[in-house]
Amino acid sequence: MYKAPVDEISFTLKHVAGMAGALESGALGDLGEDLVDAILSEAGRFATEEVAPLGDVGDRQGSRLVDGKVQTPDGWRDLYHNWIGGGWNGLTAPEEFGGQNLPHMLHVAAMEMWNAGSMAFALGPTLTMGAVDALEKHGSEALKGTYLPKMVSGEWTGTMNLTEPHAGSDLGVLKSRAERRDDGTYRIFGQKIFITWGEHDFTDNIVHLVLARLPDAPAGTKGISLFLVPKFLVNTDGSLGERNDLFCHSLEHKLGIHGSPTCTMIYGDGKFGAEKGAIGYLIGEENRGLACMFTMMNNARLAVGMQGVAIADAATQKAIAFAKERTQGKAPGWSGEGMSPIIEHPDVARMLLTMKALTQGSRAIAYACAHAVDMGHADGDKTTYWQERSSLLTPIAKSFATDAGVDVASLGIQVHGGMGFIEETGAARYLRDARIAPIYEGTNGIQAIDLVTRKLPLSGGAHVRGFIAELREIASAVRASNREGFGATAARLDVALDDLSDATEWLLAAVSAGKLSEALAGATAYQRLFGLALTGAYLAKGGLAKTSDGKDEQRIALSRFAAENMLAETSALKDLVVTGADSLAAARAVLG
């Protein structure tokens, strides 16, 4: 059973991702280490004791649509109410609306643990927080006053309605429409698919944020507006009024995250209300809806990255426990009685260490990204620097961590052997759940396009160059440390960073020359290269930390393992970025 690794998380936040410095400098206000530790510890306890035990039942039962109502898995409604009762829903929300205004770093750390307990469960609140974010930044005071307090407390949940059958990655072609009414409200019509937690029995009301198009809107992404469309209208005294004209038509039958209802939502079908059309309230300006959505998109992408980290950690814990318990054959050098635990077999140990390194690397990247988000909000003279850093790290955190989630979960099955294929073992669920994360909130291919065409050119390339220079300092520090345990870490990291630098320069030149086809041919490989180099660098940074937890040598050994076993791939990836486009273009005919 999953046990939240509070110590490892706390170490990574403080000593790798930059929280220790931020606490000291006052960049996080009057937040102190004691409060940080208390929050991590309680979030971990909740994940371990309350969420994780209900993960399996959620997977087995799934959420079901019965007579138009979504029934969540046994125990989940209480779980949700315990969770909001702990105040977790408003962790980062503004105090003005009942939130705790705590740093994003703490939030992602807590999200990691809840997602590890049950990704399907933790996904719901993630959507609410995204909706809170968009509403808080772009909504009118009246809308905020009516909806935010209850969305921050968790009394009502929120959803994001973007996708339509023909509009997924490309929202410019969506067809849902909005009509203006004289009273300043709108009527919303259309069908939305893949709406996560679009309907459920946790709360009395659900607040849908819906993208739709006005009749006179320009074509494409510049003609999309964002509306708040509540399931139940809200009376002026805050009580619930009439049912709005929207409903959940069906649930998807998915590979994983069965507990999370993925809804097809119908707006304005005339099922409810006197007049056809779901009543909606404009958020922000007409035709500027996509900009409102983008406000929350970066944080949502990082949140999905946390799901990758979460599943990776949970799958790794499970596989290690199994490999210590299960005996089979005799490993080389095994001198014990009878068969050896399979963890003694070099191949199994390699799988587990690879899982460990990918988990820890992904975690460090994601937390570093969250740190940059926090610092971008802090007063200071480096606001642009930190905002660029979080922009740059977001696609890497999202893609590398979610790919790691899938790879690690798959390795976890392999470690379990035949038992891994049996659902009751629980290893397979991790793969099934993890498999959506590289897809939603922008496929990892979309992240790579974003990284190469929008993030690398920030400050004319100066930001990414500066970042690589910072990473080189880690390699130098490893060399200067003279710790034997690091082995060839510094040398391997140098090579990886050379590869990263070369690939970066090549891509910057290609993008600036308008050679988009060439640049995008290697974008995914580059994104992975960046993630691997960061994994190497951040594991080394962890190894450099001097603590009293007795794990300094282990961190050095894991850093060395990653450097000497996993970083060599960067040269192949750089090669692909720099030379792969021609052969890709030449082979297109093969696909018919």
Added chain:
Amino acid sequence: MYKAPVDEISFTLKHVAGMAGALESGALGDLGEDLVDAILSEAGRFATEEVAPLGDVGDRQGSRLVDGKVQTPDGWRDLYHNWIGGGWNGLTAPEEFGGQNLPHMLHVAAMEMWNAGSMAFALGPTLTMGAVDALEKHGSEALKGTYLPKMVSGEWTGTMNLTEPHAGSDLGVLKSRAERRDDGTYRIFGQKIFITWGEHDFTDNIVHLVLARLPDAPAGTKGISLFLVPKFLVNTDGSLGERNDLFCHSLEHKLGIHGSPTCTMIYGDGKFGAEKGAIGYLIGEENRGLACMFTMMNNARLAVGMQGVAIADAATQKAIAFAKERTQGKAPGWSGEGMSPIIEHPDVARMLLTMKALTQGSRAIAYACAHAVDMGHADGDKTTYWQERSSLLTPIAKSFATDAGVDVASLGIQVHGGMGFIEETGAARYLRDARIAPIYEGTNGIQAIDLVTRKLPLSGGAHVRGFIAELREIASAVRASNREGFGATAARLDVALDDLSDATEWLLAAVSAGKLSEALAGATAYQRLFGLALTGAYLAKGGLAKTSDGKDEQRIALSRFAAENMLAETSALKDLVVTGADSLAAARAVLG
């Protein structure tokens, strides 16, 4: 929907794997190209028109245990009877027992197509053929006379009962026991798990081959005997007699291959028959059961490799079709109306070409292995050479193709975006089905141990060295061809083969020096390195073929794509093999 790629399969058999030469030299007896083509074409038709349409229903319904009987999915019983009606079950079986005695190459090609239609369905006959093989090689004339004709025709099916809860990869510790009776029969007692198609409604009888231990047997693998244990005893006139004392206790709830019943079998519980104990007949000699099993093990491993090829091909076909249909965004250089098909996006094209190359590479490796099996049976002065070749290729074919099956199926989901996560789309099934193949018939980690410790040292290393030399001739031929379309293929292949050669020499030295821990630390990486190098070489060999099918240039382009985009990984893998063991050993403490 899957369409059997008969032309691609036929090309690979003849021009890459060696069938053209074997037909010409008479190594395959009087088999002619016309018959080969007719068989491939009809096997493909059956896969496309009869198996594939029933794949989904098998996945959805699964096989169910109702009142002690296994109900297979709707339509599957008829499908099976149509399939044996076509004579497919006895394709490679001896003519003496009603088989067609055709080469193994044809068999694996046909198996690929049936597995692509439904891996869960095609798995059953694979087990029967394994049982036929073991019985034919080791059974008494009486046993063969009674059982083989009906197992060859498919009137009865066969199973392999190896695994027990505590004995998976390590069969030495199995506990099922056998007692001698005065009449020369035995009574079998014990529980076996993970018994594929151990019970079903296809046929009136099921012939179980069961490993068990005699009371006075030596400990370990040298004390295991093999027994034939029929579900129904067979009267002297061939009619069915009493029910034997064995039954299916339960079915596993699995990640994939839902149509295939995975049974826990109980022997000798007293549920049937007057006297406790399932009646069994010894196959081969007492305590030599494992040797009998090993007879069929190599072919079974190759058969599982074919499942990897099959799923990879089916997943690739599906993803390509979707990527041509689905439009989203505008790819760089897209000048058409509206959104471009997603296949135009470089990242999607790269995924699809990678899928294509992995599929074709795996197929070529597996067919080359089957060719070696056939040649090892042919009269000639190179019997040892071919037997060593098939021994060497078997673990690579099994592991590389099954890993490719998982990786390609996962990429296939990614190409589908959100739709890939929805079960009705069918892309997710491929990943769920494929995930067992790297595990059963010896995990891929066990294959790597076999490759490094038993196969590399064949003929003192001379065989593998000779093989690498043969592969170098392909690189030379590419260079000599002066075909511009090959790009840097020859140079990239040279590097990959250098890496393979270096890693091979290092491993040969390590194994011969008894440094098993060091050798096994990189065994899986080496196995992948070998598979990648073979993929590069065999794709190039295909590109060198001159045909009139109009696809010569496409094969050259795919070969170049693989060489310039996928082969660079071999250097990282070689590096890991040669230098990775120390850091792996040093990091073991991280795992606690």
